[in-house]
Amino acid sequence: MGDTEATVKSKKTVFVTVGTTSFDALIRAVDTHEVKAELLRRGYTQLLIQMGRGSYIPTKSEGGDETLAVDYFTFSSSIADHLRAASLVISHAGSGSIFETLRLGKPLIVVVNEDLMDNHQSELAEELADRKHLYYARPLTLHRVIADMNLDSLIPYHPGDATPVAKLINRFLGFADD
Amino acid sequence: LSSPKSSPLTEAKGSSISQLWPITLIIVTTTLIVIRLLYVLDRTGEPPRSSKDSALQQPLSTLIVLGSGGHTAAMINLLSVLQKDRFSPRFYIAAITDSLSLQKARLLEVTRPDSMEVTSSSQFMQVYRSREVGQSYITSVWTTSVALAHALWLMLRIRPQVILCNGPGTCIPLCVIAFLFKVMGIRWTPVFYVESIARVRRLSLSGLLLYKLFIADQVLVQWPQLQMKYLELTMLVASCNWFTSAAAMAKLNFA
Numbered sequence: 001m002g003d004t005e006a007t008v009k010s011k012k013t014v015f016v017t018v019g020t021t022s023f024d025a026l027i028r029a030v031d032t033h034e035v036k037a038e039l040l041r042r043g044y045t046q047l048l049i050q051m052g053r054g055s056y057i058p059t060k061s062e063g064g065d066e067t068l069a070v071d072y073f074t075f076s077s078s079i080a081d082h083l084r085a086a087s088l089v090i091s092h093a094g095s096g097s098i099f100e101t102l103r104l105g106k107p108l109i110v111v112v113n114e115d116l117m118d119n120h121q122s123e124l125a126e127e128l129a130d131r132k133h134l135y136y137a138r139p140l141t142l143h144r145v146i147a148d149m150n151l152d153s154l155i156p157y158h159p160g161d162a163t164p165v166a167k168l169i170n171r172f173l174g175f176a177d178d
Numbered sequence: 179l180s181s182p183k184s185s186p187l188t189e190a191k192g193s194s195i196s197q198l199w200p201i202t203l204i205i206v207t208t209t210l211i212v213i214r215l216l217y218v219l220d221r222t223g224e225p226p227r228s229s230k231d232s233a234l235q236q237p238l239s240t241l242i243v244l245g246s247g248g249h250t251a252a253m254i255n256l257l258s259v260l261q262k263d264r265f266s267p268r269f270y271i272a273a274i275t276d277s278l279s280l281q282k283a284r285l286l287e288v289t290r291p292d293s294m295e296v297t298s299s300s301q302f303m304q305v306y307r308s309r310e311v312g313q314s315y316i317t318s319v320w321t322t323s324v325a326l327a328h329a330l331w332l333m334l335r336i337r338p339q340v341i342l343c344n345g346p347g348t349c350i351p352l353c354v355i356a357f358l359f360k361v362m363g364i365r366w367t368p369v370f371y372v373e374s375i376a377r378v379r380r381l382s383l384s385g386l387l388l389y390k391l392f393i394a395d396q397v398l399v400q401w402p403q404l405q406m407k408y409l410e411l412t413m414l415v416a417s418c419n420w421f422t423s424a425a426a427m428a429k430l431n432f433a
Contacts, residue, residue, distance in 0.1 A: 016378065095237050095376040097250050123378040127401065162256040165398055169370055171239065172396060173340065177266055 011118055013046040015086035017079060019094045022054035027072075028112045029139040030090060032059040036068045038146040039088075045069060048082060080104075088151075090142070093121035098128065102157035108134040109145055133157045185423060211361075222392045239267040241338035241367075243349035244272040248402055249374065253344055254286050256372065267299040269336045273348045274304040305389035308351055325351040337365055344372040345384050350378045357393045362404075368395040375400045379407070 016030050027049060029035060039047065043064055049058055051070035063069025083089060089107045091097045095174045103156065110125040129136035132155045137145040167177065182290035203298040213368045230266040242257065250272070252355050262268075268287075272279035280302045341356055343349035349371070356367045371394040373385045378401045381389060387406065388394035399405055 014373070095374070099375075120380060120382075121376060123380070124376045126186070127378045127403075160400070162254075162259045164373065165256055166259045166261075167344070168396070168398065169340075172370075173264075173368065174225060175235070175261075 010043070011049055012087040013047060013085055014044045014088045014090060015048050015082050017050040017082075017097055018052040018054065018074065018091045018092045019097050020052060020075075021092065021094075021113075023092050023113050024043075024056040024110075025056045025113065025115065025139040025149070026090070026092065026142075027054050027058055028147050029111070029142045030166065031173060034144070036145040038143050040068050042146060044088060046071075048072070048086075050074070050076060050079065069124075071157070083105075093125045095121065095124055095146075097126065098134070099157075103159055104131055105152045107149075107154060109137055109142070110134055110151070111137050111139055111142060115137060119124050126138050128157075131155065133135075133159045183233045201209055214361055214363075217358075217391045221366075222360070222409060223395050226366055235264075237266040238265050238339040239269070239337070240340045240342060241269045241271065241333075241336055241352070242283070243341065243343035243352060244270060244283060245343075245345050245348055246273060246276045246279055248376075249278075249344045249346065250282055251385075252372065252375065253342070256342070257286060262299075265340065267301065269338060270300065270302045271305050271332065271348075271352065272302075272308045274349075275307060275310070276304075276309040280304070303332060305332060305348065305352065307348055309347065322351070326354065331353045333359065338367055339369055342372070343369070345374050345382050345395055347384050350384060350387065353388055353393050357391075369399060370396045372374070373397060373399045373404065377401070377404060379403050380407070 005163040010052050014030075016026070018026060030047065030049065030171060036047065045063065045068065047068050049070070049071045051058070051072050051073070051074055060072070061067055061070040080100065083101055083106060086106055088109070089101045089106045090111060093110050093112050093169060098108070098110060110129070112125055125134070125136050127135050132153065135145050135149050135153065171177065179204060210255040242253065244253055270280060270283040272283075275332045283302060306321070306328045308322040308323075313321065327396075333352060338356075341349075341353065343353065353369050353371075356369055360367045367390070370386060371388045373381060377385065377399065381397070381399070381404065385397055385399075389397045397408075399408075
């Protein structure tokens with residue numbers, strides 16, 4: 001663990017993304033000591049935050065002995081690359097972010113923004129959590145979810161297939177099934 | 179209607195009858211419209227032709243309304259598995275504020291195996307949106323009228339035989355015009371609305387409108403919970419959970 005080379009090899013990044021919106025409550029939550037300590041305990045070494053239009057600025061850190069390296073940016077055109085490089089993704093509940101992460105097969109914790117009125121997006125996160133495709137958290141429960149999660153129990157998500165829909169449309173319009 | 183001849187009141191009665199004419203006309207017209215409307219509401223959601231129809235394998239001109247972002251991606255996903263020879267020619271419409279969606283549709287058309295046909299069998303257009311996010315209700319009366327007029331113009335030009343659409347509200351004016359065409363007997367265009375995968379327990383506003391007002395012939399939802407919720411009312415909502423395999427679709431009942 002103390003060996004520099006081993007540390008480089010075992011670089012494990014947590015990528016936090018809020019999409020095009022602002023979600024200060026989430027950024028604030030990942031910036032807390034509890035969450036960082038829990039991530040460190042689970043073997044993660046880097047924390048990269050995409051903070052969107054939020055106004056809360058997390059504290060940067062170089063990392064090193066017993067601390068997490070923390071970096072942030074507002075927007076990027078290469079979110080997909082960051083997702084691909086991550087070992088764990090913590091995301092807002094936007095369906096775009098959720099499905100992009102799941103398709104890449106990355107472990108995902110979705111944090112629901114409780115400040116949004118009529119937030120239908122939590123429906124999707126809850127349902128996918130029930131199906132064990134991801135973990136579901138609120139900003140205040142995030143550290144507990146990280147502590148309790150068992151990534152091996154997550155079920156890989158298989159992207160939807162539109163063929164049944166096409167079949168239904170065809171049948172409705174009187175086209176024969178092929 | 180004949181007026182009594184020998185009565186001295188003939189003239190007076192005649193004038194009262196001629197005064198009744200406009201009212202009678204209005205009542206008769208209204209009754210006819212209501213009957214037609216009831217017929218349309220009843221027939222909506224039923225397959226437009228029997229499966230033994232001889233004209234069955236004729237391709238259908240198809241209007242595809244692209245929502246934007248994830249909605250467009252979902253529609254492109256669906257189109258990539260639809261038989262292009264059955265749904266032809268294809269007319270793509272996106273909101274005037276959304277330039278990306280039509281690019282994606284062009285890309286899809288080009289990557290189809292028969293890319294030679296692209297220019298002849300597909301067209302790309304834009305439509306005004308009735309309301310932008312956060313727009314005030316007063317100005318949206320005006321913008322909705324503009325959107326409806328524009329949708330009418332496009333629908334008259336395209337005269338689609340099928341409409342495929344999904345959220346958000348871009349498709350609403352076009353679907354409303356399609357409904358009016360049904361009522362007026364201009365053209366019977368089945369409307370398919372595919373609800374977003376993000377809607378698990380409640381329909382979106384667009385989905386709810388098209389479903390409650392019998393504008394869509396089929397509201398396709400992607401979660402069984404949503405189907406269960408609306409199943410009791412009508413059979414318009416069919417579950418198309420894209421997670422499940424085709425085998426589960428055998429349970430579907432819409433005919």
